[in-house]
Amino acid sequence: QTSSSSPPSSSSPPPASHFIGKKEDIVKAGRMxxxxxxxRDVLVLYHQGQFHAMDMRCYHSGGALQYGDIEEFNGxxxxxxxxxxxxxTLAEGEGLYQAVDNPTAKPLRTHWRSKGVKxxxxxxxxxxxxxxVTLNDSSEAIDSDVYQTEKYRTTQGPA
Ligand code: FES
Structure with missing residues (x-):
């Protein structure tokens, strides 16, 4: 008997991962x-056939990202x-901002730039x-970490 070329179907979740919900429920709701x-309060999104997960509160000032729209900027x-x-950005967590190419030129031309992972x-x-979800436990500080303390959890209540 020859072995199949398809990868073995994984039947158990990765170690240190945490159950979030049923795929069909998240797909239907679009987010959870x-x-x-x-x-850690985590937002899981389903968009264009892919799952994404990120810290739930915005790195800027703790905004409720679960109520945000998904839009495309610069692809x-x-x-x-x-x-x-x-x-x-859903994939990397980068903060994007609109930069002006040349402030003296008219009309002003702008393009999207990254502030790095936020x-x-x-x-x-x-x-x-x-x-x-497997939490990203990299020890490098990321701006959104600030809003994952007990203080923000209790002032804003459960998701
Ligand atoms: Fe200010 Fe998100 S909290 S943009």
């Missing part, structure tokens, strides 16, 4: 928030914070219709 591992899918309209992105895994 969850307190993961008792320590990159972003969540737009409902508070002050900051744009955050929002902590987490890894999403789907196993047998269940969706899991």
């Amino acid at each position: 928030t969850k307190l993961v591992n008792g320590c 990159r899918q972003c969540i737009v914070c409902p508070w002050h309209k900051y744009k955050i 929002q902590r992105i987490h890894k999403v895994t789907e196993v047998n219709g269940d969706v899991y």
Whole structure:
């Protein structure tokens, strides 16, 4: 008997991952928030056939990203914070801003630039219709970390 060339179907979630919800529920709702591992509020999004996960509160001032629209800027899918309209790329958590090419030129020409990674992105895994998140525990500080403290959890209440 020859072995199949297709990869073995993974039947168990990755170690250190946390169950978020059923795939069909997240796909239907488009988004879901969850307190993961008792320590981090995470927003899981389903957009154009892909799952994304990031810290739930915006790196700028703690805005509720779960109520933001998803729009494309310069070919990159972003969540737009409902508070002050900051744009955050879904894939990398980069903050985008509109830069002016030459302030003295008329008409003004602008283009989108990145401020670098501002929002902590987490890894999403789907196993047998269940969706899991593995927290990104890189020790490098990311701006959105500031809004993951107990203070913000209790002042803004549960998601
Ligand atoms: Fe998100 Fe200000 S809190 S843009």
